[in-house]
Amino acid sequence: MMETRREQNLGIVVAGSVEKGTEVRLDSSASVEDMVVGRYVTIDGKKRRFFGMVTDISLGVTDEEIAISPPDTADAFSAEILEGTATYGSLHVLPMLTISDAVSGINEEPQPVKTVPSHFSRVKLASEADMEFVFGKENNSNFYIGNPLDMETKLCLNLETLVKRSNGIFGKSGTGKTFLTRLLLIGMLQKSKATNLIFDMHNEYGWAGSFEGGKGGVKALKQLFPSKVAVFTLDEENSRHRGVSTDFVVRIGFDEIDPEDISLLRQTLNLTEQAVEAVYQLKRHLGRSWMQETLDMSDSDEIEVLLKNLNIHESSFANLRRGLASIRRLPFLVPHAQVNAVDSILGYLDRGMNVVLEFGRHRDITAYMLVANMLARRIYQRYQEKTEVAMAGKVTPPTPLVITIEEAHKFLNHEIANQTIFGEIAREMRKYNVTLLVIDQRPSAIDEEIMSQLGTKITCLLDNEKDIEAVLAGVSGKNELKTVLARLAPKQQALIFGHAVPMPVAFRPKDWGTAKSYEEFTHGNDSPEKADKDIKDLFE
Amino acid sequence: MNKIGEIVESGSSAFTAECYELHNIPALGSLVKVTGQETDIFGIVCQAGTAGIEPGRHPVARGKDETSEEAVYQSSPQLLKLLRSEFQVLVVGQKTSGRILQYLPAKPAHIHAFVYPCDSAEVKEFSRSFDFLNILVNNRLEIPTEDLTAAALREMSKEQTDPRAFLVGGGKALTSILSGDYRRLKAILARLKQ
Incomplete structure (x- = not known):
């Protein structure tokens, strides 16, 4: 029954422009209340098929008189006749991609739209196959990150493509940035060849992260991938208290x-x-x-x-x-550190290990900025040297590195973006195989130039006008996306757009709601009861 | 099906028929047909009446001492010959080569052609399309076209398996014809309700 619903005709195109999108008159058989903003549709044009998103839904009348003297509400007969004829629903659809040749029926690589479908083209809900074609299938390089809103289709990110550029995760405090970041990091650990260096200001990614409003901790990277992750700490005592097994205690001379x-x-x-x-x-x-x-x-x-x-x-x-x-x-x-932290981190990274640097109780921004900058600068220098040597053809270039930083606007604001190493990494380190994963709640405070260099942006709910502007700057269909962004639920919903996805998508991050999916990460070490409990904790 | 009348005046868009029996007039809005050699013509009864056969002679009241209407006719049997019932039919379609076409025929019906009421199957076949409504709605007639249109749909609905669905379908077709004239539409819809 689900399938027939998907194939359902919604209506026909009656007007449109490339810039503003198309107007679709809803068939009388389709109820306007079943339509949802953000839903995906396909439009069967004469020469090609279009893939688009519903961005607005409105009610129309053929004669203004109807709105002035509407039929009696008790008169079901008249209402039934007028519904879908004299009174109708209309959809505003923004075509985003062309997905196949309507003549040959062969799927082509999704292309950005450069035209509009012709008059009276039929509009249908996007089928499972169309969605899969556009958003990809889960495989060795595609990571299943979540489901488009109100849909069961999997949204898959090609993580190899993703890590080739710097990316950003934005959202107000408490909207699920950390959860999303953890998910993305797990994805990178599993499916991309890149290694990660995470400056973990709030001790959330290495070991048992805290969870908004939740009791106890949730498993984090080190527990899920013990052999792939090393936890470095700046605060040994704090780590010990929290029962974290650390690999290295960082001291800086x-x-x-x-x-x-x-x-x-x-x-x-x-x-x-x-x-x-x-x-x-x-x-x-x-x-x-x-x-x-x-x-x-x-x-x-x-x-x-x-x-x-x-x-x-x-x-x-x-x-x-x-x-x-x-x-x-x-x-x-300390006056002089016995072991050089940079060498140590690089040692791990070279072996393909991922490094999480916990700050323990040193959560103030001075410590975070000092350490993150110092370490990143030196690591940057090494990567630069290595890449240059590799360019000379002597050795293979270094493994791509993704550096995760929180409170990014402190490093990347207008005043110091030119001075910090992160500004430089965002701008040009792609050449040296180093990219950033920027996490921030005030994107408007980040330098515009840096924002424009971010390949893929994932944003949870933002309600500050400036922040929304900053995040969406330069994206086509910005006004429509604003509507979608402002309507995201305060938790567990996000909008992704940019390099790694063919079109902007609002999605619900993957639910690890089944024991099976959670066990995938725990390598089956735990009993099923334990896994169940972990899942509960995770989503409490 | 028995013939009910004979054409006495004919035109492309309408014709007038005289009933064989006094007062045996088909219902307002009912579908009738005239069979021809190549083309059957379909029409909707849009006006009917009974009057004296001679235009100059007006009938006079005769029932003052009678107890019922039947008694009047019984005591004056010549009345059946001096009065006649006529009905006018608006042409709404034709059947040519076995196909129903809901537009005016190329030639009008002949004078003295017989008029038959349509049976249930014919009504169903004809009412598969609502294109004929356009002719009804856009005619200038003595009676209000809103009444006629509603009557035609009501008559046809009697032969349908789901009369209400048929009326809703007809109403939707009217909505598109009268998209700029909600008041007329509202008047017809009010007359469609059963």
Whole structure:
């Protein structure tokens, strides 16, 4: 019965334009209340078949008089006659792709539409086969991420295509960004050849992540893929308390901090321009131990001489020292680290392992920015070197790397996007096999140039006008998508568009609601009862 | 089927027939046919009446002392010869080479051609399409076309297996013909209800 419903004729095209989409007059047999915005339809044109989305539904009358003196509501007979004839429903359909040649009937690669279907072309609900053709099948490289809204079809992402560019996940707080990210990371671990480096600010991806409104934890990457994931921590004690088995405790030496790292923290540390300038001079003068020495200096005469030599103003120096002191308080910073964290991370990445860096209790943005920037910059340099060597034809290029960052607008805002390494990665690191997965709740705060470089964007509900504008900038059919975006449920619904999907799709992220699907990730280590409980926890 | 009348005045769009029996007039809106050599002509009874055969002589009242209408005719049997019943038929279609075509025939019916009422099967066959409604709605007649249209549909519905569905279908066809004239449509729909 489902099948016949899918094949049902909805109506015919009566007007349209490429820019605004087509008007479809609904058949009297199709009820306007069965139509849903966001539903997919196919239009059988004379020469080709179109694939489109319902973006608006409206009611019409052939004679204004009907609206002025409508029939008596008790008069079912008249109402039945007028329904679908003098009063009718109409759909606004935005054709998005052409999917096959109507003459030969052969499916072609979906192409963006460049025309509209001719008058009176029949419009039908998209069939299962059409949907599969457009959205792909689950296979070795396609990851089943969810279902288009109100449909059972699987929406599959080609993860190899996805990781070739930087991507973004956006949404208001509490709309399921973390859940979506975890899902996508699991997909990447399973189906793409890329390795992941995750800066896990809230300790959600490595081990037992927290869950909005839920009790206890849910399994995360390390538990699901113990042999593929290494958990690094900045806060050993916190990790131990949470029962996380960590692979490496990150310590960063003062001598590893460069002036560039401080320059990025200018805003967070409240440093003046002059103070930042002073850092470069101090480094040049004092060498690698500049930070330690600057902080340790106590003899005022000595300071005076130094400042005079370097032509640094006293107040700038005081400002800098205050800032540096607040960094020094971070417990994971030591005068000299025994093992270099970057080497260690790269060691794991080279072996094809994925690295999750937990921040433990150091959730303040200073720590996060400092560490993420420092590490990413050095990893970037290595990747760049390796790729250049590979280009010379001596070795194979490095495995693609995806770096996941949260609170991305702190790194990628208009003021510092040009300075942080993440700005550069977003812009050009694709060439060096490094891409970003940006997670953020204020996309409008991210630099426009960076936003435009993101290949695929997945966005949960956003209700700030600026954020919506920022996310949808440059997408065709923007106004229609705005309607769809604003109507997403506050949880567990998202809109995906860009490079990795043939057309924008609103979808419900995959439900791991069955023991089978969850066990797929746990490798069957758990008893069925345990798996059931985990599933409950996951969706509590 | 027995013939009920004979054409006494004929035209392309309408004809007038005289009943063989006084007062034996087909119902307003009912479907009748005239058989011809090549073409059968179908029409809808759109007007009927009974009057004296001589235009100058007006019938006079005769029943003052009679107890019933029948008694009047019994006491004056000549009345059956002095009065005649006539009905007018609006031509709405034809049957040529076995196919029903709901538009005007090429030639009008002959004078003295016989008029037959349509049987159930013929009504069903004819009413498969509602194209004839256009002729009914767009004619200028003595009686209101809204009444005639509604009467025609009601008459036809009696022969259908699902009369209500038939009326709804007819109503929908009218909606499209009268898409710019909701008031007339409303008037017809009000007369369609049973």
